[in-house]
Amino acid sequence: MDKKITIYDLAKALGVSAGTVSRSLNNHRSISDKTKQRVIAKANELGYQTNKFAVNLSTQKSNTIGVIVPKLNSIFMSDVLAGIEKTVNEAGYNLIISQSLEMMEKEKLNAKTLYNSGVDALLVSLAYDTNDFDHFAYYIRHNIPLIFLDRVHNLPNCSTIIINNKQAGFEATEHLIEQGCKNLLCISGNLKRNVYSERLMGFKEALAKHQMKFKKSNCLETELDPNDVPKVINYIKNQKQAIDGLFVASDTFAAHCIKALKKEHFRIPEDIKIIGFNNDPISELVTPPLSTINYPGYEMGVLAGQSVISQLNGSLDLQPANSITLRHQLIIRESTHI
Amino acid sequence: MDKKITIYDLAKALGVSAGTVSRSLNNHRSISDKTKQRVIAKANELGYQTNKFAVNLSTQKSNTIGVIVPKLNSIFMSDVLAGIEKTVNEAGYNLIISQSLEMMEKEKLNAKTLYNSGVDALLVSLAYDTNDFDHFAYYIRHNIPLIFLDRVHNLPNCSTIIINNKQAGFEATEHLIEQGCKNLLCISGNLKRNVYSERLMGFKEALAKHQMKFKKSNCLETELDPNDVPKVINYIKNQKQAIDGLFVASDTFAAHCIKALKKEHFRIPEDIKIIGFNNDPISELVTPPLSTINYPGYEMGVLAGQSVISQLNGSLDLQPANSITLRHQLIIRESTHI
DNA sequence: TTTTATTACGCAACCGATTGCGTAAAAAAA
DNA sequence: TTTTTTTACGCAATCGGTTGCGTAATAAAA
Numbered sequence: 149m150d151k152k153i154t155i156y157d158l159a160k161a162l163g164v165s166a167g168t169v170s171r172s173l174n175n176h177r178s179i180s181d182k183t184k185q186r187v188i189a190k191a192n193e194l195g196y197q198t199n200k201f202a203v204n205l206s207t208q209k210s211n212t213i214g215v216i217v218p219k220l221n222s223i224f225m226s227d228v229l230a231g232i233e234k235t236v237n238e239a240g241y242n243l244i245i246s247q248s249l250e251m252m253e254k255e256k257l258n259a260k261t262l263y264n265s266g267v268d269a270l271l272v273s274l275a276y277d278t279n280d281f282d283h284f285a286y287y288i289r290h291n292i293p294l295i296f297l298d299r300v301h302n303l304p305n306c307s308t309i310i311i312n313n314k315q316a317g318f319e320a321t322e323h324l325i326e327q328g329c330k331n332l333l334c335i336s337g338n339l340k341r342n343v344y345s346e347r348l349m350g351f352k353e354a355l356a357k358h359q360m361k362f363k364k365s366n367c368l369e370t371e372l373d374p375n376d377v378p379k380v381i382n383y384i385k386n387q388k389q390a391i392d393g394l395f396v397a398s399d400t401f402a403a404h405c406i407k408a409l410k411k412e413h414f415r416i417p418e419d420i421k422i423i424g425f426n427n428d429p430i431s432e433l434v435t436p437p438l439s440t441i442n443y444p445g446y447e448m449g450v451l452a453g454q455s456v457i458s459q460l461n462g463s464l465d466l467q468p469a470n471s472i473t474l475r476h477q478l479i480i481r482e483s484t485h486i
Numbered sequence: 487m488d489k490k491i492t493i494y495d496l497a498k499a500l501g502v503s504a505g506t507v508s509r510s511l512n513n514h515r516s517i518s519d520k521t522k523q524r525v526i527a528k529a530n531e532l533g534y535q536t537n538k539f540a541v542n543l544s545t546q547k548s549n550t551i552g553v554i555v556p557k558l559n560s561i562f563m564s565d566v567l568a569g570i571e572k573t574v575n576e577a578g579y580n581l582i583i584s585q586s587l588e589m590m591e592k593e594k595l596n597a598k599t600l601y602n603s604g605v606d607a608l609l610v611s612l613a614y615d616t617n618d619f620d621h622f623a624y625y626i627r628h629n630i631p632l633i634f635l636d637r638v639h640n641l642p643n644c645s646t647i648i649i650n651n652k653q654a655g656f657e658a659t660e661h662l663i664e665q666g667c668k669n670l671l672c673i674s675g676n677l678k679r680n681v682y683s684e685r686l687m688g689f690k691e692a693l694a695k696h697q698m699k700f701k702k703s704n705c706l707e708t709e710l711d712p713n714d715v716p717k718v719i720n721y722i723k724n725q726k727q728a729i730d731g732l733f734v735a736s737d738t739f740a741a742h743c744i745k746a747l748k749k750e751h752f753r754i755p756e757d758i759k760i761i762g763f764n765n766d767p768i769s770e771l772v773t774p775p776l777s778t779i780n781y782p783g784y785e786m787g788v789l790a791g792q793s794v795i796s797q798l799n800g801s802l803d804l805q806p807a808n809s810i811t812l813r814h815q816l817i818i819r820e821s822t823h824i
Numbered sequence: 825t826t827t828t829a830t831t832a833c834g835c836a837a838c839c840g841a842t843t844g845c846g847t848a849a850a851a852a853a854a
Numbered sequence: 855t856t857t858t859t860t861t862a863c864g865c866a867a868t869c870g871g872t873t874g875c876g877t878a879a880t881a882a883a884a
Contacts, residue, residue, distance in 0.1 A: 154840055156841095164863075165863065166840085167842080167843075167866090170843085171863085174842090179861095183862075183863085198840090198841080199543075199839085200841095201542040201546065201604055202841035203841055203842080204539040205540055205543045205870070206841050207842070208539065208869070210539070211603075220568040221565045221568040226558050226559040226567075230558040230559040233558060237584060237585075237596075243583055244580050244581060245571065245583050247575075266538050266539055400771075404771065429738060433744075433745055433768060435772070446559070502833075502834085503833070504870085504872095505834065505872080505873075506832085506833055506834075508870095509832095512872085517832065517833075539870075540839090540869070541870080541872080543839050543872095544839050544870080545839085546839070
């Protein structure tokens with residue numbers, strides 16, 4: 149009953165050609181204002197809606213941007229996504245979001261699907277175990293903008309958006325040292341990922357600067373999963389020299405550690421000082437409030453969005469792959485400071 | 487250099503018709519196995535990739551599902567989205583996600599855009615201020631599955647996926663009463679939204695059941711924003727009869743309240759017992775751990791996903807609009823229990 | 825061997841826009 | 855008034871698949 153109406157219907161109803169209708173609707177200059185008005189009026193009257201499928205086919209563009217993230221449901225990632233969505237949406241693009249669930253195979257599949265879906269650009273934050281990058285070859289070969297964020301990899305002609313994890317790790321660690329910590333432990337995430345390995349580098353550098361030797365026992369690699377907490381607690385309790393400072397690569401995990409340590413009657417910050425990472429909402433709500441590094445997810449998303457849009461519009465400037473580094477910030481709260 | 491190759495290229499290379507190629511690739515029964523093999527082999531050899539734009543145009547389907555949520559970056563919503571994404575992705579659909587940012591106008595815009603983009607179905611969680619629903623009329627008229635979740639509205643032929651907020655509110659409140667609270671305060675979100683108004687109904691019902699009269703002062707409507715905390719604290723301090731039980735419509739906000747109340751030297755749970763809502767990760771990490779109602783976001787997403795998929799596949803059964811209600815669960819922790 | 829039923833594929837219309845090229849009509853210049 | 859330049863549109867090809875219908879070739883039945 150509610151037949152879809154096309155430009156041909158409009159053309160027939162107005163006694164003009166379909167081309168004229170199309171140009172009128174797109175405000176093409178070679179159509180007189182009078183005709184444009186007539187077409188637009190009739191379009192409204194009949195409730196015309198453009199068929200994106202046809203537009204896409206004929207222009208070979210989808211007005212759609214693909215995103216692949218490890219997991220949608222993390223505070224940080226959802227902030228990033230919110231920023232991306234807002235930005236690209238204002239520019240008239242839709243966002244197709246998919247999760248790799250930290251599996252390279254899924255990431256590959258998603259990359260392929262999105263390619264076939266004809267996304268105009270792709271934003272990626274890599275899975276833990278991604279170690280080859282052939283699945284991005286299509287994009288590069290066909291000049292489809294490809295941007296990495298947070299969990300990145302350097303590929304020719306691809307922008308990356310990151311924060312300076314090494315520097316942030318350095319500052320967090322140095323802060324602990326300045327608060328008087330003598331024996332630090334870095335509780336890291338998977339070291340295959342740049343974000344965590346770089347933070348560890350900063351950690352080491354801070355130790356070095358303050359004439360503290362880094363030993364293997366100063367770092368514990370975990371999955372940052374609540375289930376790992378007992379392992380961490382045992383590790384801490386079994387060190388011959390008592391650990392008095394903790395640099396944890398995630399606020400939520402740090403919060404879990406705080407809870408478990410308090411149960412073991414560690415006093416925070418008196419016995420052991422703790423600093424987290426990310427500035428999740430949780431960090432200011434635990435007791436004691438958690439010192440941390442502010443890691444601006446939303447801003448990162450906005451920036452990523454702006455970056456794609458500008459690449460998509462300024463099609464001419466084959467700008468050399470640029471890397472944007474966001475500003476982070478040390479936030480001192482009571483978990484490291486009496 | 488890297489020319490896109492089409493079914494016509496394959497057809498020419500193999501000396502068959504384009505139709506045969508198409509049918510071979512789609513494993514149509516009217517093509518012999520031998521020919522299918524040849525086509526597939528050649529397709530791989532030449533690196534053929536199907537052009538979704540063309541497929542979409544000719545089938546008038548996009549294999550894409552639209553989602554409109556108020557905000558991407560909330561714990562609960564990102565859980566929901568993660569569940570949806572996983573489910574529909576396994577069924578071969580892509581997900582276009584957009585945010586209304588709690589504004590009906592944006593919601594309308596998104597609904598229209600997604601319609602024009604040709605989504606095969608739409609999942610919606612409503613904005614705060616949505617009070618008319620014309621923007622969903624297209625979907626209903628054109629028989630595009632439309633499913634509401636969490637923040638819902640009853641429209642003909644639309645499924646809804648919810649939890650029993652009223653019952654949950656009732657249980658949370660009754661729990662406080664059973665713990666000995668005499669003067670309760672419900673800190674609600676915007677009462678125009680069903681989720682909050684229903685919880686309040688449950689709150690009232692529990693009072694009634696226990697012969698406690700509900701007065702207007704027993705409910706405080708807020709935006710559940712951290713900025714509202716001082717208002718809440720003042721409100722509590724200024725009651726002539728001391729409040730000894732708090733039912734807060736969000737865990738994060740409850741956590742903020744706990745922090746502020748502790749600063750005011752209220753003892754929790756001795757002076758005042760608090761129960762939240764959602765079972766956010768934060769709830770078990772604050773001090774004291776927060777009693778709450780488990781509100782299964784991820785499961786809700788999965789269910790929503792399954793619901794769309796089944797509607798999309800079983801195209802025949804014009805199933806009467808059905809409403810799925812998920813099971814919630816009272817979780818008792820130390821904020822209500824000594 | 826002839827007739828009937830299957831199988832395997834080709835033909836061409838169709839989905840609904842976009843766009844380069846050509847031209848009649850109107851406006852400007854000669 | 856005639857010629858030249860603009861303006862405003864129409865025509866038809868194109869994007870790359872899908873699919874109903876028709877038929878030659880092969881297999882099964884008579």
